[in-house]
Amino acid sequence: MMMLILWKKSMTSDYRTERVEPSPRVQGYTKQGTDGSRRHFLPHAYEQPPRPIPHPSADDVASVLGLPADQVTPAVLAALVPLLAEIDRLHFHSDQTERRLAWLEHQSDRHSVVPCLTRRALVRELDSLMTGGNSHGSVALVQVAGVEALRQIHGLLAGEGALRHIAANIIGALRTTDVVGCLGGSDFAILMPGTDPDHARAKLEEICARLTAPPFTWLGQQISLVPAFGLYALREGDGAEQALAAADRARRGLE
Secondary structure, three states: OOOOOOOOOOOHHHOOOOOOOOHHHOOOOOOEOOOOOEOOOOOOOOOOOOOOOOOOOHHHHHHHHOOOHHHOOHHHHHHHHHHHHHHHHHHHHHHHHHHHHHHHHHHHHEOOOOOOEOHHHHHHHHHHHHHOOOOOEEEEEEEEEOHHHHHHHHOHHHHHHHHHHHHHHHHHOOOOOOEEEEEEOOEEEEEEEOOOHHHHHHHHHHHHHHHHOOOEEEOOEEEOOEEEEEEEEOOOOOOHHHHHHHHHHHHOOOO
């Protein structure tokens, strides 16, 4: 089991102290359904159990219609019960649809392997920060070499284990206000609102040191992972894609 070694600092209250959520809980691929199709979500993950069909009394119908109870005859009650049951059924399915949409939106924002945002969700968060009038902060791009080679030699599970090792060390060293996203492969982006470049650089150097000591171990074998980062200070008028591209150029030594 991968242990998360927390980064210690004098002001520890600004940084995470809780363990990272185990990544298998982020994605749930179920077995094939009875119809042969493969489901890409947990069955009933967003559903409530069906409610029984209501059997309203004359007093219930009278309260809905605003009539005295003695004016609700058996014929009126018999005619209105199916309508009330249909209204209740439609309300139930509307609630189910809202729960399904909320669940799907949550899943689309979360990476399938590591407990962080997808590229689309991180760009949205960065755009929201920039358009909200608070452009002070830093964006970093962390790339870790060696994951692809590990995947080719030891298989897919080894590569995913390395990604979890990287994500745990990145997330565990940041504040809860910082945002982490996986851009694809072993490229991670970090949004640090309100952090100047000097403090951001010190934090990134600490993260890179954590990624190599202790080294990632797979089946008793120590794997060499080589991190590199680029940093960009946000400015007024920047866009999300522009900021990420600038951080990538800084990582490659072009800026």
